[in-house]
Amino acid sequence: DAGITQSPRYKITETGRQVTLMCHQTWSHSYMFWYRQDLGHGLRLIYYSAAADITDKGEVPDGYVVSRSKTENFPLTLESATRSQTSVYFCASSDPYNEQFFGPGTRLTVL
Amino acid sequence: GENVEQHPSTLSVQEGDSAVIKCTYSDSASNYFPWYKQELGKRPQLIIDIRSNVGEKKDQRIAVTLNKTAKHFSLHITETQPEDSAVYFCAARETNTGNQFYFGTGTSLTVIP
Numbered sequence: 001d002a003g004i005t006q007s008p009r010y011k012i013t014e015t016g017r018q019v020t021l022m023c024h025q026t027w028s029h030s031y032m033f034w035y036r037q038d039l040g041h042g043l044r045l046i047y048y049s050a051a052a053d054i055t056d057k058g059e060v061p062d063g064y065v066v067s068r069s070k071t072e073n074f075p076l077t078l079e080s081a082t083r084s085q086t087s088v089y090f091c092a093s094s095d096p097y098n099e100q101f102f103g104p105g106t107r108l109t110v111l
Numbered sequence: 112g113e114n115v116e117q118h119p120s121t122l123s124v125q126e127g128d129s130a131v132i133k134c135t136y137s138d139s140a141s142n143y144f145p146w147y148k149q150e151l152g153k154r155p156q157l158i159i160d161i162r163s164n165v166g167e168k169k170d171q172r173i174a175v176t177l178n179k180t181a182k183h184f185s186l187h188i189t190e191t192q193p194e195d196s197a198v199y200f201c202a203a204r205e206t207n208t209g210n211q212f213y214f215g216t217g218t219s220l221t222v223i224p
Contacts, residue, residue, distance in 0.1 A: 033211070048211050099160055
């Protein structure tokens with residue numbers, strides 16, 4: 001959906017580097033989420049946010065940092081990338097009562 | 112917190128047959144249950160959802176049933192077609208507090224022509 005975008009779509013980086021994945025939505029959804037998807041693990045929640053300046057840890061938050069200064073943006077930062085963070089990252093947004101809409105995903109490779 | 116279990120993890124059916132995927136949840140406060148389809152290399156997309164005040168919902172070849180007492184819900188796909196081949200995820204959410212979604216581990220459905 002054009003309403004939620006992620007950038008970059010593909011990223012190759014090296015161990016120890018800082019990486020920021022961007023997520024932008026145009027629906028003014030209050031909730032935003034970051035998931036990682038690895039083969040055999042389904043969708044695992046990293047962090048989510050109920051509103052600007054409110055964030056909460058999900059299932060696998062270690063090694064990640066998020067911020068949400070504006071409702072429409074929810075960047076995810078890997079402070080010091082590790083090989084185990086090689087994955088596909090999906091951002092999603094929703095209102096409080098209905099389904100999530102997922103972004104197109106970012107495929108991250110850490111060498 | 113909520114725990115959602117999904118079975119089976121893989122499912123193969125002949126084209127034209129029906130497919131059923133089952134999920135159970137643990138938190139009786141969960142009241143919204145979406146199903147997502149994810150094709151290879153694509154993002155998950157909603158195919159159908161159901162709320163706790165409804166027992167069944169249909170949309171053409173797809174239906175979802177919910178048993179609140181037993182805390183389980185199921186996805187039914189009839190007259191399967193090759194384009195139904197994908198990974199399907201169930202999820203549960205408690206919308207009164209608008210909290211996070213809890214996902215099942217996914218079912219890889221293959222429809223054999």
